[in-house]
Amino acid sequence: AQSVTQPDIHITVSEGASLELRCNYSYGATPYLFWYVQSPGQGLQLLLKYFSGDTLVQGIKGFEAEFKRSQSSFNLRKPSVHWSDAAEYFCAVGAGTGFQKLVFGTGTRLLVSP
Amino acid sequence: DGGITQSPKYLFRKEGQNVTLSCEQNLNHDAMYWYRQDPGQGLRLIYYSQIVNDFQKGDIAEGYSVSREKKESFPLTVTSAQKNPTAFYLCASSSQRGAEAFFGQGTRLTVV
Numbered sequence: 001a002q003s004v005t006q007p008d009i010h011i012t013v014s015e016g017a018s019l020e021l022r023c024n025y026s027y028g029a030t031p032y033l034f035w036y037v038q039s040p041g042q043g044l045q046l047l048l049k050y051f052s053g054d055t056l057v058q059g060i061k062g063f064e065a066e067f068k069r070s071q072s073s074f075n076l077r078k079p080s081v082h083w084s085d086a087a088e089y090f091c092a093v094g095a096g097t098g099f100q101k102l103v104f105g106t107g108t109r110l111l112v113s114p
Numbered sequence: 115d116g117g118i119t120q121s122p123k124y125l126f127r128k129e130g131q132n133v134t135l136s137c138e139q140n141l142n143h144d145a146m147y148w149y150r151q152d153p154g155q156g157l158r159l160i161y162y163s164q165i166v167n168d169f170q171k172g173d174i175a176e177g178y179s180v181s182r183e184k185k186e187s188f189p190l191t192v193t194s195a196q197k198n199p200t201a202f203y204l205c206a207s208s209s210q211r212g213a214e215a216f217f218g219q220g221t222r223l224t225v226v
Binding site: 004009034036041042043044045046049090101102103104105106107 | 147149156216220
């Protein structure tokens with residue numbers, strides 16, 4: 001069965017510092033991979049997605065992610081974090097045939113210190 | 115504006131009562147989904163529908179029911195059989211295979 005692991009429950013980063021959020025997936029075929037962000041009490045917003053092609057994917061708000069098949073990873077990065085980036089981040093893999101049933105990781109809560 | 119509308123944002127019910135959460139989309143998407151979110155558990159799929167008048171159970175369908183009579187609407191009923199209904203419920207839709215899901219703003223259900 002498909003699964004997603006986000007090993008870090010919480011991460012604290014100083015404003016202006018770089019960020020990397022880890023995501024490992026388990027899926028038999030070439031995956032569809034997504035990163036979403038959620039502010040408290042809100043829905044999820046798509047940051048970026050990987051379907052095929054270039055393994056380095058650019059997203060909104062200055063985020064990028066790199067797909068590494070050999071490591072089954074899809075880590076999210078940002079070179080300089082802003083206080084407004086504080087939120088919860090979810091990695092997801094598209095599973096099954098037909099329309100996407102997204103399987104989500106448990107999320108990583110990002111705290112930004114001044 | 116195109117998007118997904120969930121209502122109400124907050125919902126309170128007494129234990130033993132059924133309650134229906136509304137989800138409407140004007141994105142012309144074929145697929146719609148219901149997820150449940152609990153702290154520390156990420157999102158878990160309750161039901162999904164790929165076409166009108168058809169839907170499939172997700173990973174945690176017990177105690178829930180859905181209908182898909184119109185393309186735009188996918189209401190979720192939380193029945194009295196659901197043991198722990200208090201949670202944040204998210205509705206989503208997508209247009210085709212491989213496309214990302216778009217999410218509503220969620221409904222927080224509290225059962226007392």
